[in-house]
Amino acid sequence: MQFYLATSFIFPRSLRFRLFALCFATTHLPLLGYIGWGVATGRFAWAEFIVLTLATMAGAAGALLGIGALLNPIHALADALHPAEEKERKRASPTLPEASDIIARLFSGVRRAATATQTQIDALNAAAHEDALTGIANRRGFLAQIDTLPVTRRRGCIAIIDIDHFKQVNDQLGHEAGDRLLADFAARLSSQTRRIDIVGRWGGEEFAIFYQDAIEDEASWSLARIAERMRQEPVGAVHGQPVTFSAGLCAWRGGPVTDAIDMADDALYHAKRSGRDRIQRAARPSASAYG
Numbered sequence: 001m002q003f004y005l006a007t008s009f010i011f012p013r014s015l016r017f018r019l020f021a022l023c024f025a026t027t028h029l030p031l032l033g034y035i036g037w038g039v040a041t042g043r044f045a046w047a048e049f050i051v052l053t054l055a056t057m058a059g060a061a062g063a064l065l066g067i068g069a070l071l072n073p074i075h076a077l078a079d080a081l082h083p084a085e086e087k088e089r090k091r092a093s094p095t096l097p098e099a100s101d102i103i104a105r106l107f108s109g110v111r112r113a114a115t116a117t118q119t120q121i122d123a124l125n126a127a128a129h130e131d132a133l134t135g136i137a138n139r140r141g142f143l144a145q146i147d148t149l150p151v152t153r154r155r156g157c158i159a160i161i162d163i164d165h166f167k168q169v170n171d172q173l174g175h176e177a178g179d180r181l182l183a184d185f186a187a188r189l190s191s192q193t194r195r196i197d198i199v200g201r202w203g204g205e206e207f208a209i210f211y212q213d214a215i216e217d218e219a220s221w222s223l224a225r226i227a228e229r230m231r232q233e234p235v236g237a238v239h240g241q242p243v244t245f246s247a248g249l250c251a252w253r254g255g256p257v258t259d260a261i262d263m264a265d266d267a268l269y270h271a272k273r274s275g276r277d278r279i280q281r282a283a284r285p286s287a288s289a290y291g
Contacts, residue, residue: 023059030052030056034048034052128140128141129141129144131186131200131201133179133182133183133201134182134183134186134187134201135183135186136186136189136190136199136200136201137198137199137200137201138200138201139200139201139202139203139208141200142198142199142200142201142202142208142210143257145198145200145210146198146210146257149212151254153212153213154252154254154257155212155213155252155253155254156210156211156212156213156214156219156251156252157210157211157214157215157216157218157219157249157250157251157252158208158209158210158211158249158250158252158257158260158261158263158264158286159208159209159210159211159219159223159247159248159249159250159264160202160206160207160208160247160248160261160264160265160267160268161189161206161207161208161209161223161245161246161247161268162205162206162207162245162246162247162268162272163181163182163185163205163206163243163244163245164243164244164245164246164276164277165238165243165276166178166181166204166205166243168238169181169236169238169243172238172239173236173238177236180236181235181236181243182201182205184235184236185207185235185243185245186199186201186207188226188229188230188235189207189209189226192222192225192226192229193209193211193222194211194212196212196213197209197210197211197212197214198210198212208261209223210252210257215251216249216251216281216285219249220249220279220281223247223249223279224279227244227245227247227277227279230242230243230244230245231244244276244277245277246268246271246272246276246277246278246279246280247268247271247278247279247280248263248264248265248266248267248268248269248270248271248279248280248281248282249264249267249279249280249281249282250263250264250267250281250282250285250286251282251285251286252285252286253285253286254286255286259286260285260286263282263283263284263286264282266282267280267281267282267283268280
């Protein structure tokens, strides 16, 4: 762009003539060299000079036609895709020359393409980290949010939660009812946790909560409160009984979060084996790797 503006004094109202002038100057360097050699040696031949001049002019014209042919599709595409923007740009862009300026159109098209590409990347990134059914983080998004926290904030409690007898919900009420129950349950978890806590769908009917900077008693009380509300205001029922959940809970004092998740998952398994609708703490907290 700096070179473009620096050469604007050459045919400022016509980009094509400016390109021709630049092509003519660069392709005629051999001709200038020949003239200098002829003057220095006294062996100047007019016939050779005329032939060489015509050849270089033809070369410059061919280069200009080639450049124009390459840029014309971009010119036409910009007009077809964004006619309103092109008209507005022509009125509001005093630093770039007039409407026929191909470089201005090219610059505008590249900028729009870059913006559209970034928008698509952002959308794909959001989709990769968000559960489409519930609107909360999926497993990847849950772990990614934890990874973005400072090391000093990566401690608290990890809970892995499983909806009890969810297969019966699908079998008796249908998969659409099951999907609604999952979405309602995710909303219940999100509304009953703090802003600093991270809630995600771990997979299937399993969910995960990271209670940031919380001790086991605080996290256990929060889960118990959610469980009680599930009984009093159920998000679904099977055979007239409210749908409940079981949870495994593990204190995380730093180190790899996957260790705490595995221990919470083991505690969930014991909660299921012990009769469901209960909260089971891990036998020991996840050890700290930071002392």
